[in-house]
Amino acid sequence: MGDVWAVLTNPNVVYILFVxxxxxxxxxxxxxxxxxxxxxxxxxxxxxxxGFTRLPxxxxxxxxxxxxxxxxxxxxxxxxxxxxxxxxxxxVAGSVLLFPSSEGLPAxxxxxxxxxxxxxxxxxxxxxxxxxRAQGLRRKAVPEEVIGQRGVVTAPLTPVGTVQVAGxxxxxxxxxxxxxxxxxxxxxxxxxxxxxxxVTTTKGG
Numbered sequence: 001m002g003d004v005w006a007v008l009t010n011p012n013v014v015y016i017l018f019v020x021x022x023x024x025x026x027x028x029x030x031x032x033x034x035x036x037x038x039x040x041x042x043x044x045x046x047x048x049x050x051g052f053t054r055l056p057x058x059x060x061x062x063x064x065x066x067x068x069x070x071x072x073x074x075x076x077x078x079x080x081x082x083x084x085x086x087x088x089x090x091x092v093a094g095s096v097l098l099f100p101s102s103e104g105l106p107a108x109x110x111x112x113x114x115x116x117x118x119x120x121x122x123x124x125x126x127x128x129x130x131x132x133r134a135q136g137l138r139r140k141a142v143p144e145e146v147i148g149q150r151g152v153v154t155a156p157l158t159p160v161g162t163v164q165v166a167g168x169x170x171x172x173x174x175x176x177x178x179x180x181x182x183x184x185x186x187x188x189x190x191x192x193x194x195x196x197x198x199v200t201t202t203k204g205g
Contacts, residue, residue, distance in 0.1 A: 011099045012112045014051030018062075019091075019116045021045035022069040023123055029073065035156070056100055064094025072124045084124065091117055146189050150199060153182045163196055170194045 021044030028037035052062075071087035095113040151165030157178040162169050165186060171193045178184060178198060188195040 009051065009054045011055060011108050014048050014055060015095065015098060015108055015112060016116060017044045017051065018048035018065065019120065021048055022066065023120065026069055026073045027127070058097045058100055061094045061096070061098035064090045064097065066094075068094060068120075072120070072127075075124065084121075087124070088117065088121060091120060146194065147186050149186045151184055151186070151196070153178050153180050153184060156180055157196070160193075163194070165194065172196045174198070 021041050024037050024041035024044060028041055068087045068091035071083050071090060075083040075087065092113065095108060095116065099108050146165070149165050151163045151170075153161060153172075154164050154169065155162040157163075157172060157174045159175070159177065160171065160173045161178070163172040163184055164170075172184070172195070173190075173193060174184070174196050176198065178196070183199040184196040185199050186194045187197050
């Protein structure tokens with residue numbers, strides 16, 4: 001246990017866990033129902049908070065990093081270079097202010113800040129490209145063509161998850177929980193999401 005606390009009193013480790021936790025949370029919001037992303041986000045954020053309790057933390061720095069994460073998520077929908085720049089600036093400022101330097105405690109490594117900011121921008125660009133591609137596909141979707149199509153649940157619907165319909169993955173929701181592998185039918189198209197219901201089979205065909 002002492003080794004764990006030794007690691008969690010390293011500002012660089014705590015900082016990296018915090019940023020990764022926020023990004024995992026953002027990814028879980030964007031791709032709900034996978035379970036892995038939610039678990040990774042929870043684990044990283046819990047460890048980061050545990051580290052915060054052992055270190056002198058600047059609350060303003062924490063808030064600025066959280067704001068940066070929110071802005072990056074908003075940018076997935078707005079797709080504005082201005083929001084990207086403000087988000088990156090907020091992340092840099094929050095990172096610099098996160099741990100006040102004091103005697104006997106090293107300040108956050110500039111290399112850690114540079115690496116995490118660059119990785120964050122790269123991850124944001126990846127999600128943005130995926131969002132743009134998904135929107136392009138969805139614009140081509142005609143309700144009359146999608147509604148009535150059958151597919152398979154690929155991530156549990158609790159109530160939101162993902163389904164594969166006509167070779168494409170869709171974010172989907174239903175009135176009841178649906179497990180992976182269950183056959184579903186699209187009953188409505190709601191923006192970039194589809195509403196589905198379980199396909200019930202009758203004995204004897």
